[in-house]
Amino acid sequence: MKLPWQKTDGDGTDSTDSGRKPVGSGGSTKVTGGAAVDDPVGSVPADEPGKHPKGYTPPKGRATPSRREQEIQRGVIRDPNAMSTAQASQRRKELKKSMSKEEWKDYKKREREETRERNRIQQERMAAGDERYLPANDRGEEKRFVRDWVDSRRFLAEWVMPGAFILLMIMVVGTFAPAVASASSIVGMIFILYLLVEGILIGRGANRAVRNRFPGTAQAGFGLGFYAFSRASQPRRWRTPRPRVKRGDTV
Incomplete structure (x- = not known):
């Protein structure tokens, strides 16, 4: 069907259909500046919205760093x-x-x-105390402050290793002397109970001190309290990093 504004060539063919490709030929025609330009199948402008599949993530512009x-x-x-x-x-x-x-x-x-x-x-x-060589668990200003806080105080937990060795020797001797074994077991239970109470006090005290020194810190909690107790339960000479403050110093 020929519309009124369409011209007819001499051979009776519409001029508008002369450059048209057959349907299903796999391409489309774009008109740019008055000229027809073939567009490949499936080509979609990169900046055309709504043409990407679901879950599409645009490239971040750099390669993912290796391990x-x-x-x-x-x-x-x-x-x-x-x-x-x-x-x-x-x-x-x-x-x-x-x-x-x-x-x-x-x-x-x-x-x-x-x-x-x-x-x-x-x-x-x-x-x-060079943090470049410390394990990840010992790094940070909060951990450094906790170490100084523990090192400036005296705790009975510092004697947990020597005390455990002494109790072990008493138990060995107690195999030949039942009275000594029963007495040593009572002393050992009292010592363990005291360490439990002291550990709770050390953890709470360390967390309170850290919150006062570093308001709004996210480091305070059970992990920090256990870190303080583990530091306090080591003999002073064996602590790593070595103590920077003396007993009784204000931190």
Whole structure:
């Protein structure tokens, strides 16, 4: 059917249909600046809304960091240029093949010495409180304050390890003397009950002190209280990091 405004060519064919593609040919025609441009099948402008499938997430513009990159950022791997485990293993195999038996022995000896020296430096810095070398559980201003708070006070919990050893020896002796065994069990129960009460008091006191020093902190709670008790239950000389304050100091 020809509409009134459509012109007819000499051969009787509509001029509007001369450049039209057959239906189902797999393409569409866009008109840009008066010219017809073929558009491939399924091509949708990137900025056209509502054309993406459900659950579509736009790209974030960068690659997801690998586990190794995340560990370097967190400080788990302190040398960004260090080789991975597989690379180090392959390198050792290649070195072993390229060395004689004596050379390989010397190399392993130097490697042990270097590892021992590296561990010594790490332990020294950890004992000094360098947070780059501390476990994640010991990092943060709140944990540092709790350590100082515990180290500035005296607690009976500090004697839990020596007390447990003494009670064990008394129990061994009690196998030959039943009267000693019964008395030691009573003393042990009283000691354990006192440690339980003191542990609750230490946890509550540490949380109260942290809330006063750091208002609005999210670190306070059962975990922080248990951290304070575990610190207090260690002999002062064995604590890591080593104490920075003296007993009786104000923190």
